[in-house]
Each structure stands twice: as C-alpha cells, then as structure tokens.
Amino acid sequence: MFLRTLVAAAMALALSPLAEAQPIRIGAFLSVTGPAAFLGDPEQKTLELYVEKLNAAGGVLGRKLELVAYDSAGDAEKARGYVKRLIEQDKVDVLVGGSTTGETMAAVPLAEAAGMPFISLAGAVVIIEPVKKWVFKTPHTDRMACEKVFADMRARGATKAALISGAGGFDRSMRAECLKVAGAQGVQIVADETYGAGDTDMTAQLAKIKGTPGVQAVLNAGFGQGPAIVTKNYRQLGIGVPLYQSHGVASKQYVSLAGDAAEGVRLPAAALLVAETLPDADPQKKVVTGYKRDYESRFKQEVSTFGGHAYDGLMLAVEAMKRAGSADKAKVRDALEATRGYMGTAGVVNMSAQDHMGLDLTAFRMLEVRKGDWTLVK
C-alpha cells in the first residue's frame, strides 16, 4: 500500500509543474517570405496549427510542445544563421524545416556536428543520399517523380520522350534525375530543352520538340508560371502527344492558370490533392482528409502538399519521441530511423539505416486534369 502511494506520488511529481516548465522545443526554419514563400507559408501555418492541437490534447510525454520558428526567406546563408541560433541559444530538441534544398543543405553540417535530429521538408535526393546520420526528410524526391512519369509513359506505349525544364534549382535537379533514370525505365530522351527564369513564351523550345522526329510524350519539370506558360504554348502549337507535368505544379493554381490548355495533362502527386476522391478502403484516406479538413477550416485556403510535408515532419518527430519515451536527441534519432508503417500525407513511411525518407513509388498517385479538376488515373 505504502509502495503504491509512493509510486503514485512519484508519477504525480513527474507530471507536475516541474515537467510542465520544460516544454519540448521544436525548432523550425522556413521560407515564409521570399521566392519560396509558397512552400514556407503553408508549412509554418501547419506547424503552428498542430503544435496547438497537440498541446490542447495534453502535449507529448506529458510535456507541452513549443514551436521556435524563424523565416529563412529561401536564403541558405540565413538558414545557416538561424539553425545555429536554434541549436545553441534556443536549445531545441528537434529541427523541422528547410523549405528548400539549399536551406536544408546549409543546415546539414550543423545538425550533424551538434547531434541534432533534423527532418527536412525539401525535395532533392542529395539530402538523404548519401545517408546522413541525423538527417531525415518527408517529401518525395524528384527521382521518384521521374520514375513514376516514365512508368506511366511506358504503360501508354511511349518510349521516346522529350524533356523541357526551367532554370530554377528544382527544375535542374529534376532534369538531371530524369536523365539519369530514363534508361533504366526504358524511356529514351530524344530532346532536352530549357527555358529561363521569367521567360514569357516557350513556343520556340516547343516548336523544336515538335519538329524532333519520334517524340511520343513530353515531360515538363518545373514550378511557378513556367509550366503554365508551357501548357498554354503546347496547345497553341497543337502538339498531339501526351504532356506530363511534375509534382512541382501539383496545385489548383496551375489548373486555373493554364485553364482549358491543362485538359488531359498528367502529373504525379501526393494523395492529398485528391483526398475526397480516394476510395474509402484506401489506408491513406483518413490521414489526408483529416489534415485537409483541419487546415482548410482554420486558414480558409486550399491545402498544398507542402504543408502536408510539415505535418509529416512534426508527426514523425512526435511519434519518434513517444516510442523513444523521451526527447533525448540520440534516442529520438534512433526511433526516427526505426519508423515503420507510419501513414502520412506523403504516403506510408518505412525508414531504415539505408533510407532516411522511407517512401516508395506507391506514395505518388498519377493524376490527370479533367474538366478543370484532378482525377485519379487507374
């Protein structure tokens, strides 16, 4: 009896204000303003929303969560400065952020040196390849997007493809990955054109592709207004073969910008975009509809996959802390690496010592624009 009281008292003590006074600190550095604001803005909102929700539900391990977030404005140098501050002054327990690959790579050496679990929200393969002990990431890679697109081309009988890409970091990285994996996917790249940042018309490049013999499909790697202009020019020139876009334009904005020209365009994207149309049996449906509802009812704007990456990043960290039973950095890192079967907005995550992203091709859905909306390609 006495022992039981003692244990109860000890437990009460553990959950008492002493523990409450020590919140778990989530450090974030995101491109909330600047050219990559369309990434950082929904990411920041998502982190704020779910830290609030988790705290309302009693926090994690009996401790409150505290979000310490900085705006690195798409600037790798700023990101480095803020990450230093997050590690040394704010003494955060885990890093979530790096909206762009540049910002992420600037933070990697700091996180590695400090032994800080770091979940990146950026796309490129270089973040997790080669594997870095403390670095994880939630979004799909551009290589997976290439593989998904090439597989779909093959399924439609196309083996000769043309590539058109922009001059941005995302565009160039995806172009390089696509060129690398095309051969293994049984697709031959017969034309490889690019356009500059801020270009106003791409009919010259597309006319060249149109004049290249044997092109059976075209893939446009890029985001922003470039792909929308490419889509309009593509229809203007009356090119008949299928057009694919990348996951970089997987937003309603692309469809509304390109208008009728977007009809029939296919692109790989996360299930979040088609949350409502997923079959009920789909194991991902609950997660994506839940996140979509939470985000849209709170911020009165459409969800983007980018905000979803932040959701996955935060939840992976929280799950890892729960499994580790503490916020100890080394234990959280080990628990992150042992993540199996976590269902997020990006897909099912199975991490391992060799794979710090844990997604496979099933995470991408092939979508087609029909009547101004996304439809799942069966």
Added chain:
Amino acid sequence: MSPELTQYLLSGITIGAIYALVALGFSIIFNASHVINFAQGEFVMIGGMASAAFFDAGLPLPVAIVLSIGVATLVGLLLEKLAVEPARDASVITLIIITIGASILLRGLATLVWDKKIHRLPAFSGEAPIVIGSTAGGATLLPQVLWVLGVSAAAVALLTWFFRRTLTGKAILAVSHNRLAARLMGISVRRVLAVSFGLSAALGALAGALIAPISFTAWDVGVMLGLKGFAAAILGGLGSSAGAVLGGLALGLIESLGAGYLSSAYKDVFAFLIIIAALVFLPNGLLGRRAAERV
C-alpha cells in the same frame, strides 16, 4: 520556309513585342533625366497585378486596365515626389541607385497589397491561336501578340509626336540636353521630372496589362522584364522610341532563333553577347542619338 523557322520567327516576335513595350518606358525617363529607372519593371508588374485584381473584383476588363494605369501613374508620381525630387541635385548614379531601392520596395509592397500568387488576365480577343500555313505543320501566333505590337506602334507614334510637337515634350528634351539652360529659360525641371515619371509609369502599366494574358503576372515578374527591357532599350539606343521597339524585336528574335537552332540553355547568353558586341561597335545603339561632344 520550314514550319519550324516560321514558328521561331513568330515566337521571336511574341517575346520581342513584350520587350519592346517594356523598353519604351525606359526611354521617357532617360530622355528627361539621363536616369535609367530600374523600377520600370515594377511599373509593368503593378499594371499586370492591379488589372488582375480589379478584374477579379468583377470590373470589366477595359475599366480594370484604365484603373490599373491610374494606380501605376500615381505610384510613378509619388516615387518622383518622395524619392527622386528630394535628391534632384545628386548625381545620375545616385538617382539610379534610388530607383533600384524603389524597385525592391515596390516588390515588397506588392506582396502585401496583393499576394505572392501568380495571376492571369483573359486575352483581349480570345485565346484561339492564328494559324499561319497548313493546319498540320502550321506555325501559330496568339491574337494578344497583335495587341502588344499594335500598342507598341501607337506608343511610338504618340511619343514621337509628344516629344517633337508639344511644349511639354520639348521641355523634357530641353531639360535632358542642358538642365541649367532649360531652367534659365523658365522650364520647371521639377514638373518635367514629374511628367516623365508619370508617363513612363502609365506606359509600363499598360504594358503589364497587355503582357499578362500571354505570360501571367506575379509580384516578381518586374525583375526579369525590366532587365530584358533595359537590354532592349540599350540595343536600340537609349532615348529613342523607335529604337526601343527595334531593340526589343531584335532581342526576341535572337533569343528564339538561338533557342531553336543552337541551344535553349544558352539563349540568354547569345542575346547578351550580341548586346555587348552592339555596345562595342555601336555605342549609341541601333537608333541612338550620336552624341556631339564639345571640344
């Protein structure tokens, strides 16, 4: 002519017409003050963004464009009043740096007043392309490009008339040639500067509204458009309206032919190489005034 070549030429005209319209704005302020206004691209952005915002608010397209020109003119006048006029005795370089600062400020303000999204504006006379040649292998041009070309031509005619036939236009040229002498003749330099900023802002905004249906508009489109427009103005000869149009079209054609026949990755390189060559061999541009240096 092969269908590809026709298409490259039409693509070049499309791009070139846009550059030409932007380049025209540079020449007005340069004529008045020898200042290169690096906020010119931002006037173009304001024209496009304001038109899109007014149009989305339910106003008819012509009204939206007229209102956006009004907004940009006001911004141009304020820029002159608040930033350029207080520093009017400073060197030309200082004034140019002021316009760079203003361009950064205007971009920031645009993200606050509007948003960071990309916006579209409907084409003035439909999206259906004009097909030249047979339908199968034919080359195409958007009707909107004809609008851009037509407005550029009209702007050149009006500006030429303005600078040669009106008192204000002549006053602007007089100030440009010799500020002190102009002032002694009773010309208000302050007023001349205000008129030139207002006018070039209005022209820039009109350009922005005309370009938006072709290439969309966003808070940051002014940077590249301004740079290319500036390059076109240099190529054609700073201060010459017809030169601006010629320079713009030449730049557009070089880019599209370079992308078509050489490499699209290096098309901007060709364009800038040719500009450097032009500056070395034709320092005043294609149609620029030959400066008469006094000895």
